[in-house]
Amino acid sequence: GENVEQHPSTLSVQEGDSAVIKCTYSDSASNYFPWYKQELGKRPQLIIDIRSNVGEKKDQRIAVTLNKTAKHFSLHITETQPEDSAVYFCAASKGGGSNYKLTFGKGTLLTVNP
Amino acid sequence: KAGVTQTPRYLIKTRGQQVTLSCSPISGHRSVSWYQQTPGQGLQFLFEYFSETQRNKGNFPGRFSGRQFSNSRSEMNVSTLELGDSALYLCASSAKTGQDGYTFGSGTRLTVV
Numbered sequence: 001g002e003n004v005e006q007h008p009s010t011l012s013v014q015e016g017d018s019a020v021i022k023c024t025y026s027d028s029a030s031n032y033f034p035w036y037k038q039e040l041g042k043r044p045q046l047i048i049d050i051r052s053n054v055g056e057k058k059d060q061r062i063a064v065t066l067n068k069t070a071k072h073f074s075l076h077i078t079e080t081q082p083e084d085s086a087v088y089f090c091a092a093s094k095g096g097g098s099n100y101k102l103t104f105g106k107g108t109l110l111t112v113n114p
Numbered sequence: 115k116a117g118v119t120q121t122p123r124y125l126i127k128t129r130g131q132q133v134t135l136s137c138s139p140i141s142g143h144r145s146v147s148w149y150q151q152t153p154g155q156g157l158q159f160l161f162e163y164f165s166e167t168q169r170n171k172g173n174f175p176g177r178f179s180g181r182q183f184s185n186s187r188s189e190m191n192v193s194t195l196e197l198g199d200s201a202l203y204l205c206a207s208s209a210k211t212g213q214d215g216y217t218f219g220s221g222t223r224l225t226v227v
Contacts, residue, residue, distance in 0.1 A: 034216070091157075095211055101159045101162055107157075
């Protein structure tokens with residue numbers, strides 16, 4: 001089955017710096033890649049997603065890039081703020097047929113220091 | 115628009131007991147998935163239902179089961195509880211495929227003692 005590796009497991013940055021989280025996936029049939037943010041004690045929330053027919057997607061300070069050949073995708077957060085501190089999860093899905101499930105990476109704890 | 119509602123929020127059970135967790139999806143959403151979240155294993159897929167049919171199942175023992183009702187509400191059941199079943203159980207709903215975006219509930223925190 002699908003396997004998603006996520007790095008780093010922890011990331012500490014200064015406010016205003018950029019943060020990059022990387023994920024690799026194993027199943028070349030995967031075609032949907034969402035990112036979730038989970039603050040302490042709260043539910044995971046979808047912050048951005050990308051499909052395999054797109055190489056990059058931006059939403060204000062957040063961007064995601066996808067390299068299908070290398071089977072990896074990355075989350076970029078620019079101008080980080082203390083409220084960006086959370087655990088971020090990447091996931092992959094191939095959809096279709098009976099494959100309606102997300103396989104998650106183990107998560108990255110991002111700490112933004114004021 | 116109401117979000118995904120999970121009940122109860124917290125549960126404490128004894129080894130060997132069984133437990134039933136409930137999930138009400140966003141109105142109009144027909145796909146409901148369940149995930150187990152633990153510090154060591156992260157988010158692991160349990161199963162997914164659409165229109166009362168289980169479309170996919172993760173690698174969990176048969177003690178874990180679920181169902182979906184005609185109103186899209188879903189329940190999951192864990193029988194013969196073990197200490198290792200202690201976790202946050204999250205339900206997520208989407209309109210149809212999951213690739214249209216999953217919305218998670220706040221979860222049920224299950225503690226097995």
